[in-house]
Amino acid sequence: MLRVHFTADDLARVRVxxxxxxxxxxxxxxQALIGADAPLLFEEWRRLVRPRVGPVHGLLAALLPPRGxxxxxxxxxxxxxxxxxxxxxxxxxxxxxxxxxxxxxxxASPVRPRPLPPGTRALADGEPEALRGLGAVLxxxxxxxxxxxxxxxxxxxxxxxAVRARAVLEGGTDGxxxxxxxxxxxxxxxxxxxxxxxxxxxxAGRGLLLQPSFFCLRRPLTLALADLTPVLVYPIQxxxxxxxxxxxTEGGAELGALIGHTRAAILEDVVTxxxxxxxxxxxxxxxxxxxxxxxxxxxxxxxxxxRHKKYVVHTITPAGLALLDGAQASV
Numbered sequence: 001m002l003r004v005h006f007t008a009d010d011l012a013r014v015r016v017x018x019x020x021x022x023x024x025x026x027x028x029x030x031q032a033l034i035g036a037d038a039p040l041l042f043e044e045w046r047r048l049v050r051p052r053v054g055p056v057h058g059l060l061a062a063l064l065p066p067r068g069x070x071x072x073x074x075x076x077x078x079x080x081x082x083x084x085x086x087x088x089x090x091x092x093x094x095x096x097x098x099x100x101x102x103x104x105x106x107x108a109s110p111v112r113p114r115p116l117p118p119g120t121r122a123l124a125d126g127e128p129e130a131l132r133g134l135g136a137v138l139x140x141x142x143x144x145x146x147x148x149x150x151x152x153x154x155x156x157x158x159x160x161x162a163v164r165a166r167a168v169l170e171g172g173t174d175g176x177x178x179x180x181x182x183x184x185x186x187x188x189x190x191x192x193x194x195x196x197x198x199x200x201x202x203x204a205g206r207g208l209l210l211q212p213s214f215f216c217l218r219r220p221l222t223l224a225l226a227d228l229t230p231v232l233v234y235p236i237q238x239x240x241x242x243x244x245x246x247x248x249t250e251g252g253a254e255l256g257a258l259i260g261h262t263r264a265a266i267l268e269d270v271v272t273x274x275x276x277x278x279x280x281x282x283x284x285x286x287x288x289x290x291x292x293x294x295x296x297x298x299x300x301x302x303x304x305x306x307r308h309k310k311y312v313v314h315t316i317t318p319a320g321l322a323l324l325d326g327a328q329a330s331v
Contacts, residue, residue: 013207
């Protein structure tokens with residue numbers, strides 16, 4: 001059980017990250033890649049990515065076991081930046097004392113299947129060649145496993161943020177935290193979640209960063225050391241078939257059905273996120289008609305739909321934005 005303890009100051013400093021964190025996605029996607037969980041969501045992605053994974057990923061296998069602790073220094077506070085190069089540089093700039101402490105904690109993990117390989121000793125000592133090797137591995141995994149799918153990953157995270165924004169508008173911070181059920185359970189002033197170990201995280205006025213993650217599964221993640229910037233990484237909703245080729249045959253066929261003012265207007269209107277009911281009211285059509293239109297747009301990869309409580313929120317994807325931008329540029 002994880003219990004996050006809030007003060008009044010902490011409630012005023014809760015925020016949701018603006019984008020997926022490349023380092024948390026590297027860590028969680030590697031664990032998803034070597035595991036077998038959620039086959040409906042990730043099996044197609046695993047099939048596409050595994051042939052690209054070479055021996056260079058052996059270091060990640062040592063640092064990112066499928067369960068249990070992995071080093072905090074792999075997911076540092078990026079201070080609002082989501083640039084991959086900056087993120088990797090931040091990892092490589094970890095002080096030697098942190099490297100040693102985190103890797104010692106990893107070596108002592110009771111669920112590790114085998115000892116750390118000898119090469120991690122050079123990493124713990126902060127040797128430049130070992131650090132450069134780690135940087136190369138992080139970039140390689142992102143290039144092979146994440147970059148080809150990043151627009152779709154980003155679109156799903158953006159859709160989640162639209163849902164969280166609505167929760168804030170309707171109920172403030174209390175509504176935001178209450179909206180994470182069943183993954184997170186808000187029982188003021190404590191946020192609870194299922195967790196492999198018992199952990200009490202006392203924010204003590206520092207606030208909390210809620211980080212949406214595409215590859216985080218079922219339960220949230222947080223850093224092991226209590227003195228680091230508090231962050232809670234939570235799993236988002238997914239759309240089945242997300243790893244399939246964007247703009248493939250099926251999408252191309254659906255694009256032919258997009259001719260018409262209503263769908264174009266709906267696509268433009270969901271840039272900031274709209275519910276089915278809101279779209280029906282704005283365009284003077286039935287909810288069933290809205291569902292038909294959004295279904296076509298969704299199958300074409302132009303919008304995403306996420307259920308939140310009793311309603312469904314529709315948001316635009318990068319492909320939808322590109323289509324709108326192209327239409328506006330031709331006017």
